[in-house]
Amino acid sequence: MVLRSTLLVICWLFFQPTSSYRILVYSPTVSKSHVISNTRIAETLAKAGHDVVLYLPEYDKESGNIGSTLAKQIKLDVGENKFADLLKFNEEYVFSPSAFGTIKHFLQIPVTLTAICESIALNTKAMDELRSYKFDVAIFEQLDLCGAGIVHLLGIPSRIWLSSQSMMEQMSFFVGVPEPLSYVPASAEADLSDRMTYSQRCQNILIASISLAFHYYMATTTTNMFRRNFGADFPHLDKIAGDSALIFVNSEEFLDFPRPILHKTVYVGGLGLKESKPLDEKYEKLMNIGRKGTVLVSLGSIVKTSGMPMPLKEQLFAAFTHFPDYYFLFKIDKADSVSKELAKGAKNVQVVEWMPQVDLLGHKNMKVFITHGGLNGVMEAAYAGVPMITVGMFADQYRNGRAAERNGYGYSLSKKNLTTESVSTALNTVLDNESYKKNALRISRIMRTKPFRAEDRVVEWTQFLAEFKQLPELEVVGRDMGFIQYFCLDIFVPLLIILILIAFVQIKISLALIHCIYRRYSRAVFKVKPE
Structure with missing residues (x-):
């Protein structure tokens, strides 16, 4: 039974x-x-x-x-x-x-x-x-x-x-x-x-x-x-x-700046992040050239390296050659013939038009990821436990870089100050300071072990909404308030005015009393005695 x-x-x-x-x-x-x-x-x-x-x-x-x-x-x-x-x-x-x-x-x-x-x-x-x-x-x-x-x-x-x-x-x-x-x-x-x-x-x-x-x-x-x-x-x-009814935010709470949210906000960042796979013979060989390791350089899919000014490319390649014990893999677009020529004169730089980024980041010899700060790349590097140097180009990329810097596994560079000296300083800082790697490994462990996987959040919240259609219980009245009402200015401003008036009246009364006392004191002191 x-x-x-x-x-x-x-x-x-x-x-x-x-x-x-x-x-x-x-x-x-x-x-x-x-x-x-x-x-x-x-x-x-x-x-x-x-x-x-x-x-x-x-x-x-x-x-x-x-x-x-x-x-x-x-x-x-x-x-x-x-x-x-x-x-x-x-x-x-x-x-x-x-x-x-x-x-x-x-x-x-x-x-x-x-x-x-x-x-x-x-x-x-x-x-x-x-x-x-x-x-x-x-x-x-x-x-x-x-x-x-x-x-x-x-x-x-x-x-x-x-x-x-x-x-x-x-x-x-x-x-x-x-x-x-x-x-x-x-x-x-x-x-x-x-x-x-x-x-x-x-x-x-x-x-x-x-x-x-x-x-x-x-x-x-x-x-x-x-x-x-x-x-x-x-x-x-x-x-x-x-x-x-719901807001999905494709950001990872531990990679973003802490901020207020509503109950209807669901963070789904990190969705689809995968473990790295073994590299093929070509990339495995490249990853083992650098005596101290490899540095990966990628500015994303929208930013075309072919549009990068020649002086800027020369500054970057000069910075790379200052680190002969490291091998640099630099992702470029097909039209970037200038970088291909510059790479011929740099023994420790290899340019590629495509690369298995996730698998490279997961390799034991990967030391630093130089990135534009796109959210996907930042999450992939953080998940792999690789410190990063970010060069924000537009939109939220600056913010993503600053968040990585705030949490100790990133170094933020300004695109307006990309020189051989600034890039070299950034590389020296991240490569020589063990705290960057330590913090990168910590954030990797957090992402891997935190409660409630992004996949579960997406599926269960979507199914929940599909069943109940609308979720008015999660709506805040504040979104329909005007600026004055939302910040209670209609309360604080009149109160401030009243306090100012009270203070003004008290000051006037005090001044009047002081003036009266002063006049009496003056008469008493300077009173002329009759002859």
């Missing part, structure tokens, strides 16, 4: 029916790193048994070439657009920023992205195909809020707003997440840590305000497009996004 009951329980545990939900992951192909992160989310949910569609509007066709074996992919050719021009300017901007060119470029972004979004929204064939799935949940990226409008048009009841990096200013503002700028660095090109001087706090407030204003302008521009095409009552995109 006991055996029979035990078998029944085991059968129930293993063969109980599970709900399979239809899930849309909206991922515009703005960069390869974004698509990789979003694909991992789609794969994780598909592996859990759900019917997942990875929708890839092709802003940049090259970035969309990411394989997905479980989730169904739907790619949309958005036609001829100027996104390529934005990418081209970005390549130029990272190495030689021009104030006029930067302003002109940023003013062009809302126009370009809105035009692309319009082509997506008006593609009736693709929209009808997506509607036919009758999705239970939609996960959309934070880039330009076009995804919020598309999800609204599709009528998907449950929404998850996804940040492909740390929580950005517009996400915090629209959702109602507190963001004390006194110690939370802005994510938009702020090369700041969480311990700021007075002037740095001023800079942080200015950057965050400009970033928020820019994204609100962009959201309004795209909202107006939706209203032109789908009716004047179309909700503002920041309202659609802000009403999302």
Whole structure:
């Protein structure tokens, strides 16, 4: 009898029916790193048994070439657009920023992205195909809020707003997440840590305000497009996004700056991180050339090394040759013929157009990772326990580097000060100070052993939302308050005025009393006696 009951329980545990939900992951192909992160989310949910569609509007066709074996992919050719021009300017901007060119470029972004979004929204064939799935949940990226409008048009009841990096200013503002700028660095090109001087706090407030204003302008521009095409009552995109039941943040808590969050915030950073595999013969040989080890150098997929000015390349290669006991593997793009020529004259430098980054970082001879500070690369290095030197190029990369520096396993360099001396100093510091390696190994162990894997968070929260549709219990009233009410200025300002008035009256009374006493004392002292 006991055996029979035990078998029944085991059968129930293993063969109980599970709900399979239809899930849309909206991922515009703005960069390869974004698509990789979003694909991992789609794969994780598909592996859990759900019917997942990875929708890839092709802003940049090259970035969309990411394989997905479980989730169904739907790619949309958005036609001829100027996104390529934005990418081209970005390549130029990272190495030689021009104030006029930067302003002109940023003013062009809302126009370009809105035009692309319009082509997506008006593609009736693709929209009808997506509607036919009758999705239970939609996960959309934070880039330009076009995804919020598309999800609204599709009528998907449950929404998850996804940040492909740390929580950005517009996400915090629209959702109602507190963001004390006194110690939370802005994510938009702020090369700041969480311990700021007075002037740095001023800079942080200015950057965050400009970033928020820019994204609100962009959201309004795209909202107006939706209203032109789908009716004047179309909700503002920041309202659609802000009403999302959950917020997924593709950042690792232990790699980011500590900050306030809401109950609806779910950190999913580290999703899909894998153990390194043995290298093939070619790379294994390269990893064993340096007597003291190997240094890996990569500036990511968006930054093209072919656009790096010649003097800057010469400075970098000169710095590398100052460390003859280490071998440098430098990832370049195909068009970078200059670096190939410079490498011929450097005995300890090898340039490659592709490399198995995860496997290289996991090799025992890897000593330092010189990186642009992209979130994926930072997480891979931290997971492998490799100290890093970061050179932020744009967006959140500065912030990621400063966070690594704060926690003791990273050294942050400014792209404006990349010289042979500065790079050499950074390498000497990280290679000679054992604390960097010690802290890197500590963060690696934390990432590997912390409770609740990112995969479990993604699956279980998504399933939870699919079941309950909406989670109004997690909404904060603060996101609908005005500035004055939110900061209680309507209480503190009148109170301050009253206190000032009381102090003023007390001072006036005190002065009057002092004046009266002084007059009496003067009369008593200087009173003239009659003759």
